[in-house]
Amino acid sequence: MTLVLDQVTRVVSAETHIHSTSLTLTKGTINLLLGPTLSGKTSLMRLMAGLDKPTSGRVLFNGVDVTGKPVQARNVAMVYQQFINYPAMSVYENIASPLRVRGAPKTEINRKVREAAGLLRLEDHLEKTPLQLSGGQQQRTAIARAIVKGADLVLLDEPLANLDYKLREELRVELPRIFEATGAIFVYATTEPTEALLLGGRTATLDRGRITQFGPTIDVYRQPRDRATAEVFSDPPMNFASIRVEGSHVRVMDRAGRLTVVEFPTIGELHGLGDGIYTVGFRPHHIALERTHARQIAVAALTAVSELTGSESFIHVDVGGERWIALAAGVHEFLPGKPVELFLDPDRFFVFEPDGRLAVAPTGLAAA
Amino acid sequence: MARIELIDLAHAYRPHPSKPSDYALKRMRLTWDHGGAYALLGPSGCGKTTLLNIISGLVSPSEGRILFDGRDVTGLTTEKRNIAQVFQFPVVYDTMTVAENLAFPLKNRGVDSSTIGRRVIEVAGMLGLTSDLDRRARGLTADMKQKISLGRGLVRADVGAILFDEPLTVIDPHLKWQLRAQLKKVHEEADVTMIYVTHDQTEALTFADKVVVMYEGDVVQLGTPQELFEKPAHTFVGYFIGSPGMNVLPAAIVGDRAFIGQHEIGLGAGYNPLPVGAKSEIGVRPEFLRLGTGAEGFPVKVRRVEDVGRAKILRCELDGMPLAVLAPESSRLSGDDARLVADPTQVHVYADGHLVEASRMSGRA
């Protein structure tokens, strides 16, 4: 089973919601659409479902062109951010409703409902009505109904956004197992990089109506193709600095691009870079507060704010006008305005060309 | 200015409560110091919103009193308490500009226009809204609107406490980092008590000096983020704070050793025998478990490895019981058999869910 978007676009009253996008989704995997609000996640899902017709391009299902086919004629299920259930029906009836619509025999309904309820741990709540359930259970009911429908394509639009942090965490761990147990193509929209990493599968990162990269989730995280992808797929946000390469020297520039913050010789992969201006990106947990090896570059910074969670410290610093976040294990408190020395590891640098393309990927990752 | 005291406060939504479960908020006594940053943290239905509404004056408590700087405000309405509030969904006055929004609370209180102008500029500077003062509030992004809501509280010289009701719900992850840092900065600059209600542990822990963890209408622990992380007073706190939460395993405690089945785990201190019949458990956070080398530690089966980028979460099983381990980004595993070592000083003992204090220091390893 495959769903193919072939150069689809979506333009609504002169405003482009989706730029030309091609995407192939296959059965048995969960496909994540990761991007901030208004990046086009919902628009893309509506095209996939047939709720909207693409302005140009084709949608193919199993090789058959379904571009003009309305959503009713496709076998699609959707789960939304809001918990949408029939309030007057029991959980059992809620889950059974798509089967009843289809006129399935009683024994089949019973079997399938119980199967889905088991998968989503709702066995003890089948007789209750949705409003007697917690938010997490209400959303489980909605997911169970989507699964029971036996849809070819299941679309989940930020399904966990309205749930408590801890319930989200639990469902994130359970969902991959549930998706594996059903044979549909799952598409799951989220704004949270952490959620994408926990769910695994494949991720498409979106930036202003464009898919910037699509591939196995962890690969997209570790090898972003360009700056936009790296930015979208980072939480805490990735730190950036502009650098100037001149022969065998690299200068990290301030925000205005005039003053040199720090200078160091080209090492490792940076050797191959031609002279010019680039952007480096590095993840907050790759900034160290203490020197651990000789290759690290020391940078002087000013503390803006330190946030302590009790197990980790997020230190927001100012380096030549750029805002960086350093993430360190343990409790490290720095008062605002206090100078702090940070250590960067060039082996962890993403180097981006001025047009945003990745020039050099980090080598310092054992699991890269 | 406000130091907030809750004296024997309790609340039940229905009349004549008789059993503990009738109470949305069980009897509590808390004092919040002037200028502090506090968080009320708990799952939906734990009573945190009820407590917030009592402080803001929206709900009047069925029992007990609430004092602001020693003054009893239990019977006072919202507008008579010197509080401001930032809501879950941004509230701005659509038809006004940003500057007019910020000036609104002062204008309503008849403050003279030169003072208003000065305060608006000051607060806009604090919140980074200076260049947006003349823009219309309608059509601004959610994070800007939340800043305006906060600003309307900050402009008032008389505001003693600002309440936040899950203010980052509708904010995108990247902007959350900026807004949180800004909030922290504002708290350091402005001399005002802040109370922040959330179900999100990261928000609560990064924001607050002291976190009140609530569960089923009860305060289960009040402590600094570090205390909550390192010494959860209740297994619920252990579970609720930290991701993944604390591993809790049934264990028999003998002196400074814990026995899980035939496995033995060293404790950092010695314990007196637990009360007879009490449920005896140990709790250890995934951060304080590491993979052992050679014959160190106890054997587990690794069921699944979740790569979350900056770390790996190993989902293990010990005699069928789940156990999560947080391993560094670079760790490698071979096969699904592993041995785990727990940091003995970070293994806690719980009787019926409550933390048991050690009786004496053991011969430390």
Place this chain on the structure above:
Amino acid sequence: MDKPLNHAAWFMVLPAFLLVAFNAVIPLMTVVNYSVQDTFGNNQFFWNGVGWYIELLDPSTQLGERFYDSLLRNLLFSAIILAIEVPLGILVALSMPRSGWAVAVCLVVMALPLLVPWNVVGTIWQIFARPDIGLFGWTVNHLGIDYNYTSGVLSAWFTIVVMDVWHWTSLVALLCYAGLKSIPDAYYQAARIDGASRWAVFTTIQLPKLRRVLLIGVLLRFMDSFMIYTEPFVVTGGGPGNATTILSIDLVKIALGQFDLGKAAAMSIVYNLIILAVCWVFYTVMTQVDADRPRKG
């Protein structure tokens, strides 16, 4: 939202298309046809081109004068009832209870006038306001006020205005009530915290949030009042004299009274165009209001 293309769907539209053609398009074309001709009865028609239109739009002619007078009366009537019904409707909506059993009672009572057929409303008021046997008219006259809608211009206007207000204020109130109910509590709470007065709450929260429903309410009431016929016809019949002869009543007088089909047809077309133009303005404003709303991606 656009739907996927499907050519078979055109056949489904056919019945509705035919229905609209027979009861709207064809009669309208007939009217257009009449408006460019003159008739002296016996089904004899003569081509008159845009003659009627020129005459109609020229206030110095008899027809033009008559038309402008009726149009002015119409506009005056709409302006008066909008000026009364909109603020009154908002006021009623604001003072309605927000929860409890009283809500249902209020809603039912307010819906009652909306359920009464137009001509019955006219008849009710025709009797109710009569100075001899009508409770209202009798009372007013016994209070020493000279009130007779068949002879006094002011009395006649007063009667049709009050009648319309009685009939339609509920509609505005119900729309506003629905609009008010959709304002989240947090707004009121924030306003209390900001120390806003009742008036400030109204102007800064309630009125801006009511903008959309009010636009719909004003549009509906304008169209209805501009096209009103039955009630004033039943009560005053356009009199005394021509004091309450509004466009629709005048049209009927010309068309059926004098059998000047051409003039009446031209008048109908202009009348129609005015209403369309006003609707278009409203539609544009309303879509502007919508465009201000953020889009979810």
